[in-house]
Amino acid sequence: MRPNFESRIYMPYRYLEDVAIADAAFEAWGGSLEEMLMSASDATMNIMVSDLSSVRPMQYRHLRIKENHIDMLLFQLLQELIYYKDAEQLLLLIRSIRVEQHDTDWSAFVEVAGETIDPERHDLVVDIKAVTLHNFSAVQTAQGWKATVIVDV
Numbered sequence: 381m382r383p384n385f386e387s388r389i390y391m392p393y394r395y396l397e398d399v400a401i402a403d404a405a406f407e408a409w410g411g412s413l414e415e416m417l418m419s420a421s422d423a424t425m426n427i428m429v430s431d432l433s434s435v436r437p438m439q440y441r442h443l444r445i446k447e448n449h450i451d452m453l454l455f456q457l458l459q460e461l462i463y464y465k466d467a468e469q470l471l472l473l474i475r476s477i478r479v480e481q482h483d484t485d486w487s488a489f490v491e492v493a494g495e496t497i498d499p500e501r502h503d504l505v506v507d508i509k510a511v512t513l514h515n516f517s518a519v520q521t522a523q524g525w526k527a528t529v530i531v532d533v
Contacts, residue, residue, distance in 0.1 A: 393423035396528075403512065405530040409523070414477045416518070416525035417454060417488065421474050424458050424511075427531060428465065430503040435471045437493035445488045451518040453479070453486045454527055458511045461492070465508075469497045506533045 392415070393408035406423040410416035426432055443460055447453040464470045472494035480487050497504070509532045518527040 392419040393426075395423075395427075403514075403530050404506070404508075404533050405515075405528070407526060407528050409521075409526040411524040413450065413479050413520075413525050416527055417457060417477055417479070417490075418474045420454055420518075420527045420529055421457060421461055423529070424461055424508065424531065425471060425473060427533070428505060428508055429471055430505050432473060434502050435473055435494050437473075437475065438495040439470060440475075440491065440493045441470075441472065443488070443490040443492065445490065447486055448484055450486060451516060451527075453488055454518045454529075455511055455513070455516065457488060457490065458529065458531075462508055462510060464492075465497070470494050471497055471502065508533055 392410055393406050396405035396407065404427050408416055408419035408423050410419050422432060425435070429435065441464065445453055445456045445460065447456060461472055464472050472492040475491045475493045478489045512530045512532055514530050515528055516530065518525065
């Protein structure tokens with residue numbers, strides 16, 4: 381669970397320079413799998429809008445994502461955020477997330493909240509077209525979980 385939707389002071393991700401001309405890249409991490417997924421989704425949204433606190437929780441969506449591998453669970457989650465931005469013009473941030481494993485399948489139950497893009501209120505930076513699989517990873521480390529993501533802008 382994210383402690384407070386409005387306070388996103390600590391950003392557990394960093395952007396990677398000189399990956400490719402038409403791409404943006406970042407690493408995201410967290411002490412738990414859920415924290416890493418939230419950090420990666422925040423990093424993705426922060427590529428598109430410079431101030432995440434400008435995104436108000438006006439509309440809600442509930443997502444259920446099921447995959448066989450953790451990295452693909454992350455991939456599909458980020459793709460969902462991009463889909464809603466493209467299809468409904470929504471900027472969405474994770475409010476809560478729960479991940480479960482059943483046999484070899486992983487499921488993420490995600491509540492996202494946000495609002496319609498408003499160029500007067502949201503300082504838009506670049507538009508993400510898609511998440512790429514190039515150098516994409518989500519791995520467990522001694523400190524928790526870490527993801528490396530490249531997006532096509």
